[in-house]
Amino acid sequence: MDWHEVLIQQTVNGITRGAVFALIALGYTMVYGIIGLINFAHGDVFMLGLFISLAYFALLGMTTTLQGWHLVTVLPLVFVATMLTTGVINVTIDRVAYRPLRNAFRLAPLITAIGVSFMLENLTLIWRGPAPIAYPDLFPSVDILRDWLGIDSLLFITTKDVLVLGVTIPLMVALQYFVTRTRWGKAMRATAQDKETALAMGIDVEKTIILTFFIGGALAGAAGLIQGLYYNIGMWWMGYQAGLRAFTAAVLGGIGNMPGAALGGLLIGFLSAWSDQYISARWTNALVFAILILVLVFRPQGLLGERVPDKA
Amino acid sequence: MTAPGRVRPLPAALLVTALMAYPFVDRWLHAQTVHAVTDAMIYVLLALGLNIVVGYAGLLDLGYAAFFAIGAYTMGLLNSPVLGSPLYGHAWSFWVIIWIAALVSACLGVVIGAPTLRVRGDYLAIITLAFGEIIPVAIRNLGDITIDLGGWRPVERLNLTGGENGVNPVGRPHLPGVNFDTDFIPWYFLILAIGAGSLWAMNRMRHSRLGRAWMAIREDETAADCTGVNPVKTKLLAFGLGASFAGFAGSFYAAKLQAITPGAFEFNVSIMLLCMVVLGGMGSLKGVILGGMLITLFDRILLAQMTFLIRAVGRSLGITALASVDLTLWRWFFFGLGLVVIMLIRPEGLAGRRVRPPAADVDEGEETLALVAAPPRPRAEAIPGWLREPGASAAAPTGRPVLDVRGLTRRFGGLLAVSEVDLVIPPRGIVGLIGPNGAGKTTFFNLVTGLLRSDRGEIFLDGESLVGLRPHAIVGRGVARTFQSIRLFQNMSVLDNVLVGEHCRLRASVAGAVFRPPVVVAEEARARARAREMLAFVGLHDRDEELAKNLAYGDQRRLEIARALASEPRLLLLDEPTAGMNPRETDTLTELIGLLREEIGLAILLIEHHMEVVMSISDRITVLDYGTRIAEGTPAEIRRNAKVIEAYLGKGYEEELVSG
Numbered sequence: 001m002d003w004h005e006v007l008i009q010q011t012v013n014g015i016t017r018g019a020v021f022a023l024i025a026l027g028y029t030m031v032y033g034i035i036g037l038i039n040f041a042h043g044d045v046f047m048l049g050l051f052i053s054l055a056y057f058a059l060l061g062m063t064t065t066l067q068g069w070h071l072v073t074v075l076p077l078v079f080v081a082t083m084l085t086t087g088v089i090n091v092t093i094d095r096v097a098y099r100p101l102r103n104a105f106r107l108a109p110l111i112t113a114i115g116v117s118f119m120l121e122n123l124t125l126i127w128r129g130p131a132p133i134a135y136p137d138l139f140p141s142v143d144i145l146r147d148w149l150g151i152d153s154l155l156f157i158t159t160k161d162v163l164v165l166g167v168t169i170p171l172m173v174a175l176q177y178f179v180t181r182t183r184w185g186k187a188m189r190a191t192a193q194d195k196e197t198a199l200a201m202g203i204d205v206e207k208t209i210i211l212t213f214f215i216g217g218a219l220a221g222a223a224g225l226i227q228g229l230y231y232n233i234g235m236w237w238m239g240y241q242a243g244l245r246a247f248t249a250a251v252l253g254g255i256g257n258m259p260g261a262a263l264g265g266l267l268i269g270f271l272s273a274w275s276d277q278y279i280s281a282r283w284t285n286a287l288v289f290a291i292l293i294l295v296l297v298f299r300p301q302g303l304l305g306e307r308v309p310d311k312a
Numbered sequence: 313m314t315a316p317g318r319v320r321p322l323p324a325a326l327l328v329t330a331l332m333a334y335p336f337v338d339r340w341l342h343a344q345t346v347h348a349v350t351d352a353m354i355y356v357l358l359a360l361g362l363n364i365v366v367g368y369a370g371l372l373d374l375g376y377a378a379f380f381a382i383g384a385y386t387m388g389l390l391n392s393p394v395l396g397s398p399l400y401g402h403a404w405s406f407w408v409i410i411w412i413a414a415l416v417s418a419c420l421g422v423v424i425g426a427p428t429l430r431v432r433g434d435y436l437a438i439i440t441l442a443f444g445e446i447i448p449v450a451i452r453n454l455g456d457i458t459i460d461l462g463g464w465r466p467v468e469r470l471n472l473t474g475g476e477n478g479v480n481p482v483g484r485p486h487l488p489g490v491n492f493d494t495d496f497i498p499w500y501f502l503i504l505a506i507g508a509g510s511l512w513a514m515n516r517m518r519h520s521r522l523g524r525a526w527m528a529i530r531e532d533e534t535a536a537d538c539t540g541v542n543p544v545k546t547k548l549l550a551f552g553l554g555a556s557f558a559g560f561a562g563s564f565y566a567a568k569l570q571a572i573t574p575g576a577f578e579f580n581v582s583i584m585l586l587c588m589v590v591l592g593g594m595g596s597l598k599g600v601i602l603g604g605m606l607i608t609l610f611d612r613i614l615l616a617q618m619t620f621l622i623r624a625v626g627r628s629l630g631i632t633a634l635a636s637v638d639l640t641l642w643r644w645f646f647f648g649l650g651l652v653v654i655m656l657i658r659p660e661g662l663a664g665r666r667v668r669p670p671a672a673d674v675d676e677g678e679e680t681l682a683l684v685a686a687p688p689r690p691r692a693e694a695i696p697g698w699l700r701e702p703g704a705s706a707a708a709p710t711g712r713p714v715l716d717v718r719g720l721t722r723r724f725g726g727l728l729a730v731s732e733v734d735l736v737i738p739p740r741g742i743v744g745l746i747g748p749n750g751a752g753k754t755t756f757f758n759l760v761t762g763l764l765r766s767d768r769g770e771i772f773l774d775g776e777s778l779v780g781l782r783p784h785a786i787v788g789r790g791v792a793r794t795f796q797s798i799r800l801f802q803n804m805s806v807l808d809n810v811l812v813g814e815h816c817r818l819r820a821s822v823a824g825a826v827f828r829p830p831v832v833v834a835e836e837a838r839a840r841a842r843a844r845e846m847l848a849f850v851g852l853h854d855r856d857e858e859l860a861k862n863l864a865y866g867d868q869r870r871l872e873i874a875r876a877l878a879s880e881p882r883l884l885l886l887d888e889p890t891a892g893m894n895p896r897e898t899d900t901l902t903e904l905i906g907l908l909r910e911e912i913g914l915a916i917l918l919i920e921h922h923m924e925v926v927m928s929i930s931d932r933i934t935v936l937d938y939g940t941r942i943a944e945g946t947p948a949e950i951r952r953n954a955k956v957i958e959a960y961l962g963k964g965y966e967e968e969l970v971s972g
Contacts, residue, residue, distance in 0.1 A: 110437060126645070289443075297431060
């Protein structure tokens with residue numbers, strides 16, 4: 001491979017990775033926007049999305065590459081089921097672990113969020129065992145350049161890459177529409193701005209929070225399913241790392257800002273793919289964390305966020 | 313009355329005897345638990361160090377294990393032949409390096425703490441987590457560095473840390489006649505000595521000027537800053553000192569284990585330590601020790617024993633699922649569950665101070681309450697003598713204004729919050745600042761006290777410019793304030809609240825706080841006596857040890873004023889001091905403000921909506937509207953000013969005042 005082919009290949013990898021980070025980052029950013037909590041367990045909901053979708057496929061007896069009408073029925077069905085499940089899980093987490101602490105001291109819900117994260121990870125460890133789990137290669141992988149377009153290239157772009165974008169982009173567009181154009185979206189934005197005033201205006205704040213957790217969880221579930229279909233492997237500990245990268249993406253884009261989360265996700269995707277290639281995969285984590293620290297310290301409002309003046 | 317932090321002699325003697333006798337009893341019983349107990353004590357020491365950062369200063373540190381790693385690696389690398397350290401192999405090596413390790417950890421604590429100073433609590437937590445992740449990654453990867461720049465390799469296979477293999481062996485401590493090589497008992501006594509020393513130092517820090525500053529920062533950073541506590545210095549001291557204990561623990565760990573690997577210092581360890589602190593009770597030394605012991609006991613003994621038990625039950629009942637249970641797999645699940653459950657049902661931890669519901673001032677009839685809680689009228693004789701001392705506060709009789717503000721301007725985006733405002737307060741002057749809501753009065757206060765930077769304008773206190781100073785420095789110059797919505801240090805005692813007010817007048821350093829030379833002891837005793845006098849003056853005697861949040865509303869207002877006065881100000885800024893008070897309390901407070909001027913010559917700037925109060929005690933009044941000064945004059949002039957009547961007082965105000 002030429003150097004430019006390597007660069008293009010890693011950039012394509014970066015886009016697919018980044019799309020998954022972006023989906024997870026949206027959940028962080030929405031929840032932070034609305035209740036000011038870093039939902040530390042969010043990355044683990046993503047991980048659960050992978051294992052739950054795997055369980056649904058197994059339940060439907062799907063263990064090999066989906067063909068024909070299976071592809072258009074089973075796949076969307078599992079998508080919807082997974083998203084519903086992880087959405088409900090996320091709402092449950094909020095009801096049980098965060099809601100009773102709405103008026104407690106500020107760091108209390110963050111501490112419980114870490115606790116929940118540990119619980120989810122270790123329940124999965126007990127459920128599926130410590131070793132990485134193979135996720136069957138359910139989505140047909142076709143080398144688009146070679147097999148469909150007849151271009152002789154060492155670049156490897158497959159239908160799976162298309163799947164990732166084909167799922168994430170519509171989801172993000174739908175979310176953006178929902179938040180900016182619908183009544184519920186307006187309630188969410190109002191609650192994020194000022195909870196008391198929203199309440200006074202007759203908005204059911206608790207319902208809005210539930211909705212936010214549900215959407216965030218559903219997006220994380222979709223991300224987990226895509227991750228499984230794309231990489232064909234799942235680990236109980238993957239939520240921690242993916243979660244931190246996605247959180248970095250959310251912070252980079254400007255926490256609370258949804259287009260920012262998408263942008264941040266893409267940037268982190270590129271950076272981690274390039275770092276794996278050009279520095280060393282061993283250092284990628286340190287690089288992402290260094291970015292996280294630098295952004296939090298020097299530009300806490302992120303790339304697209306607005307600076308909120310402190311109230312004295 | 314015993315000094316705080318003093319222990320009762322009998323239980324203490326029993327405890328010491330038990331701790332000294334334990335390893336010998338253990339040997340006699342052949343229980344062989346000394347090894348495990350020694351390890352447990354390392355983690356308890358770590359939890360105690362973490363408690364300084366999390367419990368005292370309220371900074372959630374999710375990467376504390378990084379300091380543990382730094383301590384261990386400092387010992388490991390300096391006292392090991394792996395990288396050819398010249399310090400390895402001497403009899404004194406361990407004893408010297410353990411101090412170096414603590415110092416290195418403390419420095420790293422400051423380095424990691426520094427960037428976090430600007431960020432909010434939860435961001436700070438994430439930054440420490442990120443550092444906690446980076447350090448083990450760096451230790452792993454720095455064991456084998458190759459830099460390849462297109463075939464040119466300036467650095468090849470360089471080993472700085474031992475990499476994935478870790479460091480092995482690590483030199484042991486040497487003491488004549490003591491066997492550290494094969495016997496666990498000396499190790500037990502060594503960690504016991506380190507732990508006891510640490511505990512002693514921590515306890516003394518906790519009950520010092522520094523400890524109060526930490527807790528003030530934890531309770532309300534802005535209020536602490538405006539009470540004279542330097543938040544930057546205070547937080548860095550928390551990070552640095554907190555980390556130094558991890559340095560001791562880490563170097564002990566490395567020497568005892570004889571081998572260290574990067575895997576021993578990951579996120580899990582930080583969380584387990586956090587569990588210990590949270591379970592025991594953030595900020596309580598006894599609690600953290602208890603929490604640490606319970607968690608280790610649970611982790612090392614209970615889980616294994618329960619597994620054994622459940623399996624036995626499973627076998628006897630023929631349930632294979634039970635017979636093959638391994639609860640130790642559930643270890644981290646239980647830690648997570650523990651964090652959630654404690655936060656939900658007992659966030660103050662096992663040994664935390666139970667917070668009583670706030671004193672009844674809500675639904676009770678206002679009238680009866682006023683009778684019950686009627687504040688004593690302030691008396692001139694009760695004014696603490698030290699406030700009157702010449703030079704302590706009152707302005708030197710120069711005739712120069714105490715506060716001289718010229719052309720002060722501050723803009724928020726397109727909004728001119730304060731625009732070209734001039735204001736002068738003469739010595740012993742009381743100036744009222746009035747105006748409609750949103751007129752910029754509180755912004756003006758925030759500009760003068762340094763919470764906000766002005767865009768333009770001058771602020772002089774006795775001729776010295778205050779522009780550009782941080783709030784705590786402005787308090788040091790002699791400006792104290794209260795807040796519109798009361799901002800006390802809620803979970804600190806009434807006495808401690810006032811003592812924080814004295815913070816900027818006290819000199820005790822960290823070493824002074826720990827070693828308590830006579831100067832520091834005398835200073836602390838005087839500070840306490842002064843604080844008690846101050847509380848008596850505002851009518852809060854006998855409430856010393858109560859938590860500030862348990863006071864009734866009017867008492868909280870007066871405590872806030874006492875706290876401000878404790879910093880020996882020349883100028884006092886009161887932001888709506890009578891807001892929410894009943895008429896009786898309002899009268900008392902008005903009298904108190906008058907007394908402060910007459911008796912100790914304090915200059916006072918007052919934001920107030922109670923017109924009777926402002927009109928009766930102010931010498932002059934400044935009126936703000938939309939950020940600009942629309943009038944300035946004596947109360948009588950202001951009352952008649954057409955602009956003021958239109959913008960604020962309203963037509964018919966004068967008649968109302970006359971008839972009412």
